[in-house]
Amino acid sequence: MDTQGYGKHIQRQMTNWPLTKPVTTTEIAVGLTNTFGISIESARKITNVNMKRLADKGELVRVQRGVYGKVKETSFGKITPRPEEMFTGILLQDGKNTIGYFAGPTLLNRIGLCSWIPADRHIASNRYRQRLPESARIRVYKPIIPVDDVNVIYLQMLETFMAMDQYPVDTDDPTGFLRVMLRENNIDNELLIWYARCHCGQKTLLKAIDVAIGGKLH
Numbered sequence: 001m002d003t004q005g006y007g008k009h010i011q012r013q014m015t016n017w018p019l020t021k022p023v024t025t026t027e028i029a030v031g032l033t034n035t036f037g038i039s040i041e042s043a044r045k046i047t048n049v050n051m052k053r054l055a056d057k058g059e060l061v062r063v064q065r066g067v068y069g070k071v072k073e074t075s076f077g078k079i080t081p082r083p084e085e086m087f088t089g090i091l092l093q094d095g096k097n098t099i100g101y102f103a104g105p106t107l108l109n110r111i112g113l114c115s116w117i118p119a120d121r122h123i124a125s126n127r128y129r130q131r132l133p134e135s136a137r138i139r140v141y142k143p144i145i146p147v148d149d150v151n152v153i154y155l156q157m158l159e160t161f162m163a164m165d166q167y168p169v170d171t172d173d174p175t176g177f178l179r180v181m182l183r184e185n186n187i188d189n190e191l192l193i194w195y196a197r198c199h200c201g202q203k204t205l206l207k208a209i210d211v212a213i214g215g216k217l218h
Contacts, residue, residue, distance in 0.1 A: 010050045022086040023068040064133050083136035084121055091125040098149045100125030101156040103141055105167045113171045144199045153185050154195045161207040178211045
């Protein structure tokens with residue numbers, strides 16, 4: 001297939017690309033390699049040329065090197081999602097795989113333990129080294145262990161315990177609230193305590209035991 005054919009393939013991808021998902025040249029290049037069997041070096045060159053062309057036409061906007069945002073036409077003109085909206089997706093998911101979770105005050109607000117809305121989004125992610133544009137209001141942390149589809153709910157629960165010691169909680173009976181969360185998410189109490197024992201400090205471990213088993217520890 002000639003270069004024009006590759007360009008049409010990329011254009012079709014952009015048509016169906018989610019507005020809030022950043023377009024990375026790496027992902028597009030890997031897709032070309034998998035679809036057409038060309039080398040990754042050739043795919044990168046083709047991708048860079050076509051992405052710049054789409055940006056020059058106003059269909060994409062360059063966020064930083066190797067990362068673009070999709071532009072949407074509206075009755076009020078062209079709009080592009082805020083950088084924090086675009087980068088949240090790649091910090092939480094890698095394709096279909098979970099690689100991160102909301103953390104700190106962002107997590108407490110999202111699950112309903114606190115009504116305060118933080119100015120920045122707090123996220124723990126395997127991509128904690130991801131470069132973000134200065135305009136992206138995101139704080140990224142290294143998770144206590146690499147995140148995957150199985151452990152994410154346990155790591156997020158432990159993050160909740162730790163965040164409650166650092167940020168305000170304004171929900172009545174927060175411990176009861178957390179016990180409901182355990183039941184609704186089918187969290188295994190013993191496994192939660194095991195994660196806390198292996199990867200957290202004593203304070204978080206005691207909180208995990210208190211919430212999971214019940215009763216107050218002194």
